Amino acid sequence: MEIALEPGIPTYSGGLGVLAGDTVRSCADLELPMVFVTLVSRKGYLRQSIAPDGSQQESIDPWNPADHAEPLDAAVAVRIEGRPVWILPWLYMHACPHGGCAPVILLDTHLEVNDPADRGITDRLYGEGADLRLKQEIVLGIGGERILRALGFEITTWHLNEGHAALLPLSLLRRHPLGKDEPAATTLRYDAEPVRERCVFTTHTPVEAGHDRFSYDLVQRMMGDFFEIGQLRHIAGAEELNMTRLALNLSGWVNGVATRHAETAQRMFPGYHIHAVTNGVHVPTWTHPAFAALFQTVSPEWAHDPGALRGADHLADEAVWTAHRQAKGELLAEVQHRCSTALDPDLPVIVFARRMTGYKRADLLFSDLAQLRRVAREFPFQVVMAGKAHPRDEGGKALIRQVHEHARELADTLPVVFLPNYEMGLAKKMVAGADIWLNTPLPPMEASGTSGMKAALNGVPHLSVLDGWWAEACEEGANGWAIGSDGGPPAQHAGELYDKLWSTVLPLWHHDRAGWIALMKQVISRTGSRFHSQRMMRRYAAEAYLR
Template identity: 55%
Template sequence: MLEQFILAPRIAYFSMEIALRNEIPTYAGGLGVLAGDTMRSAADLALPMVAVSLVSRAGYFRQEIDAQGRQIERPASWDPERFARPLDAKIAVPIEGRAVWIGAWLYVLEGQMGGLQPVLLLDTDLDENRHEDREITHHLYGGDETYRLKQEIVLGVGGVRLLQALGFTIRHYHMNEGHSALLGLELLRRYLYPPEDLHSGESPYDLPRVRELCSFTTHTPVEAGHDRFAYGLVQRVLGNAVDVEAMKRLTNAADAQRSRIAIDEGLIDLATLKHLAGEDSLNMTRLALNLSEYVNGVAKRHAEISRTMFPGYRVHAVTNGVHPFTWTAASYRKLYDRYLPSWCHEPEQLVRADCCIPDAAVWEAHVEAKQALIEKVRALTGVALHPKIPILGFARRMTAYKRPDLLFSDLDRLKEIARNRSFQIVFAGKAHPHDEGGKRLIEQLHAQARALEGAVPVVYLPDYDMEIARLLVAGVDIWLNTPLRPLEASGTSGMKAAFNGVPSLSVLDGWWIEGCVEGVTGWAIGDAAGAGDGDARALYDKLEQVVLPLYYGYAQDPGGWIKVMKGAISKNASYFNSHRMMRRYVTEAYLR
């Protein structure tokens, strides 16, 4: 099967995590889901790509919630043989002075239109390796910084080498976040100027050639969120790849010999590395920035922030999108197939949803999706939600800046709002095993839910995954998002909701700055310049005075609420999709 994928040049898409299907736990959250949607759209659009990620045999983790609301992590192991086939090629990378062998599994992703895309899942669990090396690709985001650096060596350096060993011709490399930035070092080793072309003091590395081959998408709007590794650790773990004594020989050699020595010894000049990745430590984002001709943020506002964080770099904006077919409920797929039959391949056709689809048909599709969510909630928690009472949904990684507790800032005010117009709340999300603050938030949410018992039904769905996400974004009535500005680089859950006619009630950050048309696609909480201090009050006011009255006015004027649902579809789903995103990458990054 591999033969069909190596006949023509491809774009290599590198991502530490990727969401391929619900049964394969090679993703932790939004970054991996975006990677999966990227490849699904590539399949639908017949773009010649190949994804490179880690097999993550032990997955991320399965989440249990105890009676007090505490998160318990359980293993999430999976067997690659169930879904992928092993490939024959193996390559080695230097780690801690020894050769660590890397193999790969081939997962073939099939798009909705029948297109196929290869996904390589790198694996060090091989007989040739020592026990500790076999575990490098086991745990997604597991272990300490040494373990993380080893994983990033496997992904970046190993990924490039394995693509070559398998016979792929790569025309472009796309780094989805900085985890794979070491691929640029591997390319520097590969592309050196001929010794006879070097003049005194010149670097042997063909940096312009490498930059031309690479693109980089950054997702993190805070400096502290970028991977850094001390150079002492880098020299120890990378072994001979960055060797001080050997580099002295390289530095002292005549200019005409430098390239040949670098090739023979497989070295990267430590001075060059520091110049590219930072003097104090190896900053993976800095390395990716310096080795990429095209750099982009994942929303317009995020690109602005990134340009401020990294002055001197040109950071474009390609706002994220979500895969149309994957995130649209079955009831809405049938609806769009009937009234806008080309929507799945050309989601921009959804711009006509407000005039081409009858109101009653939109509502019927929503009722069906809502009932599916209600049944799932009952199965997981035993709680029976009411189908005629609006449901607010909140589901994402549980961490402090996402502020999942903002809605519960004033329980008395919340109860007062509910006395006049009832509503229900559904939460879901995992906290990283090392994020103690995130775990406390989950526990606090459960305590607040107990405090609201009898006034506001609140449920927390455990073990958030793609299946639960699909049901939530389609089955709730209002999608809630309350990040602390400007820490939401993009966010995509509200985009998924829009494909199902669910409007957002969200803080103006990330994609929502572009997607919010007040009262048309949903509603803003506060303003884009706010510091966040008044967000709770703004949330309560908007919920009490605008959102709930409009929802409950359905009986007298069904057109009011349906108009907002249609606005979410026609103005948000038609634009914030991964087909549009991929067409932007092709024309602006890959085919420059």
């Protein structure tokens, strides 16, 4: 549903889209024969500003596809509410420095031939209401499959990135009829095995709200007789169409996005074999230029083969610190520009940048302001935060207001700034310029998380609850620190966070510069060399696509 291609194309809301963009970039690097399909989302997701009281203000974030992509001479139609809805494909071509490329097809219904009610289907990412969401998923799944056939692509394997695309294998299934149980039967039976052999499904969320469900009355109204509802109940859920369940039943290879997440998904969906392919990030995209120059001295092939970063331990301390100071200076300049706040370059900066929603616990750091003040008075530091809340997530919006309230309360002791309109360009500055990357999800709700991987490429250690990718990556004190113990009570996480900052993290930064720089180099060599999208895509190719 979303792919973060570049900062000027706001067709993404957060980590799912950024991961998809890194997948595009790595497939081009590795010259994997893949084509990507998404919606054009002409009006983007949302442009965020912050009111004086800390409230999130939202507006559209439009872009012009003609500035970045080429319209193709093809069109297909899908039938929605009995009307033909025509879809135009735009081609965005991502090329990498090695000469590889990856095509991305952007689906657009904003056409004069369409009924005015249908032109806006692909305008806004994650449109409001179940009606519009189902229309978007019809365009993505059924329309996307038809577009690729119309353009002449011969697809061997279909990879469904989250349940939004689950109508695609349903469309494939219609082309594999078995016939009728008996001559008098009124419905056809279908052979699912050929479809399952060709479909791979990645589930990304343990959060129930992340699994789209639609009433069968709505499905019948939107899709008509596309697929017989009685049969659909057998493969997509008896009470309502569950897109995740549909994808699970029509895919022969299913995976979660971290070892811990696969275990969680296995409990959520017993009876299915859930593999684990841990997410990764595109190394040259998220590495600051100053660190990229250093990595050239480790290996000229570091961008194409990030495993070479294991040699980062041998980088000169002064060179690492100079590169970090440059990246940090750029982040502080961005803070000054966006918030008119001057932070101290000689104090550590803790960064928290996530989608603003309840289980991410953006407020955990502020659970006990007296404790937080005690830590900050002994070991001064600064906090930089960012993140958007979904327009319908009132709890997420409340978190943003609370962060601003806490910032005002702490103004005499601890500088806290919130940067508005978190997006790909700002993220690059934050992951490179942080001193410490903080992550505080409520276990086991973090499927994977990748922002800490990006920070690691710039030598920034991770301070996080043991969930998602960090549960398998954490080497205590060697590449960052855990908040609490694995499986420990979440109610204790705030106290454990304060204790770790007081006793370990901040004393090291303030009193042992050589030890801190040694840690930064280990972060690159132990984390940056492992958790990248080159490794992720090689695993998908070898284990899922060529099975």
